[in-house]
Amino acid sequence: MPNRQQDYIKYRKIYSKFIYTSFHYYIKNEELNISFEFLLESEFPKDLPSVKFEPSLNLALPSSFKGNKIKSQEIDNLVFNMGMVELISYWKAACPAEVIIKPFYLNEDQIQFWKKLYWNGLGEFFYINEIAADMQNFMHIRTDSSKKSESFSLQTEQKIIVPIGGGKDSAVSLELLKSSSLKLFPFIINPRGASLSTIKQAELPEENMLLAKRSIDPALIRLNKQGYLNGHTPFSAMLAFTSLLQAYITNTKYIALSNESSANEPSIANSNVNHQYSKTFEFESDFRNYYKNYITSDIEYFSFLRPLSELQIACLFSRIKNHHYTFRSCNVGSKTDSWCCNCPKCLFTYIMLAPFIAETELNAMIGENLIIKPSLKTSLEELCGLTEVKPFECVGTVEEVNLSLIQAINKNNYPKPKTLKLQVVTEAEKLFAKSLKDWNQEHFLPEFLEILLKQKLSTC
Structure with a gap:
């Protein structure tokens, strides 16, 4: 991608302000319909008019939903904060220096939370577009309201919302949490074949399924086609805040994500550039502090798989064979519910x-042997840590890729790549065995779920 520094400077001069104007919601046909209004304000409206955005999010309400339990001031707080996440997808088109928040007042602590999320969540965006910016000056947030959103108390029940993406991680969470005896609500934003299949294969009641449809304003797509700035934004942060709303609607105490400890490793070593920033423990901790102080302290958001590595999750996934032919981790093939077999995510x-599934079966599951595929040589080197930058995908650490690769080579007698980073096979064998028993202490699991996960992990 070409250097966009001059475009960044140009657009910031044309559009000096980004305004979060308002949010709206209403219930109709058993759906909660939410919309946000943003304005990209032009300094030269006669030549380049200001751009109005109105993205939306529709939540299908569960059959158990009781509308009379909803309080407008509580929904206002939840929806307002969802808009604070949504705005970054539209701000990045021109990156205005000033962001004005009109619906509610934000104190300095709240402003710093959002600024940190935006800065780190856009690390990949700035890197890929070769934009030089700094955290202090890339954005100044101010509020244009004295109205404060009040935190509130909830009477929650011992139930668990489990966001589902369609890959191996959420399938593992769902299957393991089934044995907790608590009622599970699988939650999907923009359902696709693989995410729906995950719920079907887990044999959960259809009425427990929570669905949401997030729609991008066509005006943003038009700007993208015209060459405005574009790139990765922290989707998992939007998932986090939307999950809070779902927990409120269903009176659910627990929200169990499927983010593992490997997500903490940046895409570029010793930098803030991490494709998975909003899946990191750092974000999880910041988010928990934020919503407990400013929304409600009666919901517990955590990643169920946080103590584990990708290797451990792969081991657990190898045991749940009912998901082997329906899960999908490929972003390229997501719209067609397929594996493209030519991207870093498929290879990873x-x-x-x-190491855990026989070659013939794995080839049948994914399509072909990707380790020995010549066209993926560059991706293999990136995953193994032989380049400065890891693929900008949700992939594991350099160490676990090397360990898993050596194990697979030994198991299947593949030709050993000359560029493999971990050359000492005997050491790798010991490290591999040890890695399956590791337990990351940085997590927020309730004690009863920590016990459950340790029991399941002991089988690996």
Whole structure:
């Protein structure tokens, strides 16, 4: 991608302000319909008019929903904060220096939370577009309201919302949490074949399924086609805040994500550039502090798989064979519910599963042997840490890729790549065995779920 520094400077001069104007919601036909209004304000409206955005999010309400339990001031707080996440997808088109928040007042602590999320969540965006910016000056947030959103108390029940993406991680969470005896609500934003199949294969009641449809304003797509700035934004932060709303609607105490400890490793070593920033423990901790102080302290958001590595999750996934032919981890093939077999994410998934699943079965699951595929040589080197930058995908650490790859090579007698980072096979064998028993202490699991996860992990 070409250097966009001059475009960044140009657009910031044309559009000096980004305004979060308002949010709206209403219930109709058993759906909660939410919309946000943003304005990209032009300094030269006669030549380049200001751009109005109105993205939306529709939540299908569960059959158990009781509308009379909803309080407008509580929904206002939840929806307002969802808009604070949504705005970054539209701000990045021109990156105005000033962001004005009109619906509610934000104190300095709240402003710093959002600024940190935006800065780190856009690390990949700035890197890929070769934009030089700094955290202090890339954005100044101010509020244009004295109205404060009040935190509130909830009477929650011992139930668990489990966001589902369609990959191996959420399938593992769902299957393991089934044995907790608590009622599960699988939650999907923009359902696709693989995410729906995950719920079907887990044999959960259809009425427990929570669905949401997030729609991008066509005006943003038009700007993208015209060459405005574009790139990765922290989707998992939007998932986090939307999950809070779902927990409120269903009176659910627990929200169990499927983010593992490996997500903490940046895409570029010793930098803030992490494709998975909003899946990191750092974000999880910041988010918990934020919503407990400013929304409600009666919901527990955590990643169920946080103590584990990608290797451990792959081991657990190898045991739940009912998901082997329906899960999908490929972003390229997501719209067609397929594996493209030519991207870093497909290769990474293959490498992780190779030590635990026979080659013939794994080839049938994903399509072909990707470890020995010549066209993926560059991706293999990036995953193994032989380049400065890891693929900008949700992939594991350099160490676990090398460990898994050596294990797969030994198991299947593949030709050993000359560029493999971990050359000492005997040491790798010991490290691999040890890695399956590791337990990351940085997590927020309730004690009863920590016990459950340790029991399941002991089988690996």
